Amino acid sequence: MGLQELLSTYGGMYGQALLVTWRMTVVSYLGAMALALIVTVARVSPIAPLRKLGDFYVQVFRNIPGVSLLIICVYALPNLRVVLDYEACVIVTTVLVASAFGSENFMSGINTIGVGQIEAARSIGLSFGQILRHVVIPQALRSAVLPMTNLLIAVMLTTALASQVPLDPPELTGLVSYINTRSVGGILPFFVSAVGYAGTAFLIGIVGNRIDKKVRILR
């Protein structure tokens, strides 16, 4: 099967698969960023048990393979009467893993803020919440743009986990399996999917760099 035949037969499905990948990527990334922010706030909070819990969360989800989490979500959770559909399972898995990495990005962003700025904020009477909102989080966000761009790409690639569950319509990697079980596509279907991933990553990279240039903090 040549490229032309592949595209004429499955071109529409590739388009659909790319959209599914994009959708899962966006949803997972938004979830991961929100969760990462919450975990990070816990990790810098003045309450020691909360800090420990935040650190523990990162250690756990940074160090478990996504596939294992996916298996737990698909096969184990139903025993606790929590039944998520397949796409939700992939998204939950991706969010858990990516938020752990995202929190590390935020922490390194926070570490670029001198302790002096926080003392200055305290000495004008700002509360812990106000210091987070006005001093820490804005600076951490702005200096985490490049690592967070990388994370977005990693999230997209992680959604390929969905090829391990029956998704209809499938996303880019799942589609490759779908095609290869029906016809002898060889390496070519993989290549087309790879172009979809790489093209998206390329665009993400460009946008990320632009944003970074714009918001980078002069020091």
Add this chain to the structure above:
Amino acid sequence: MPDIETTAAAAANEGAATPIIEMSHVDKHYGQLHVLNDINLSVEKGEVLVLIGPSGSGKSTLCRTINRLETIDSGEIKIDGTPLPQEGRELAALRAEVGMVFQSFNLFAHKSILQNVTMGPIEVLHTPKAQAEEEAMELLRRVGVAEQANKVPAQLSGGQQQRVAIARSLAMHPKAMLFDEPTSALDPEMINEVLDVMVELAQEGMTMVVVTHEMNFARRVANRVVFMADGQIVEQAAPDEFFDHPKSERARDFLNSIKGH
């Protein structure tokens, strides 16, 4: 400077007036090191108190305990008669009443100069934005950096940044100002522009605690010089008396060691 003298004298005459800052039997250890040893000190309204001493003597630590950037092991610190709260909203409220200027300026790197000054009034005092900006511009004019209002801190020189830091503290209408080695991180040619602002503040009657190595400033502006060594207050006196007739061996050694600087 008749202004300060009259204010200080007035404060001294009113025996019953509460000191703005009052420390009694304050102790603090860093592990084995006794960094503050039974500190008793009070600062009257309008008084300019200069803290000097060799490095490691505890003077910066003392300064930082006054708004609880450093905790203490025992003793009591009162601001305008109110004991310094441990934490939370009450502590934040009290901190808002005491300005602090740091050695390393510590301006908010992501905010404009104007926003650095308005953040406190808007967030803590709930001053309307327009009014906060108007007051901030007035303060920036006073310290001579109004033209820089829309720049970010990294675009300013050290001396300019420190003057902004002073304006940021003043914007909170503090009852007292703490200066923790405000000129130690500055290039020599920028030291005076910061000292000039501080002299002006002192003349206007601001209550000030200043940790510094600038002996000329101490001589010109201080009402009282407090000499610290090894975590203790060794002696305190009016500047002329202290510099010309130091009583303790430690103070004489210290003053000899810095002669010619």
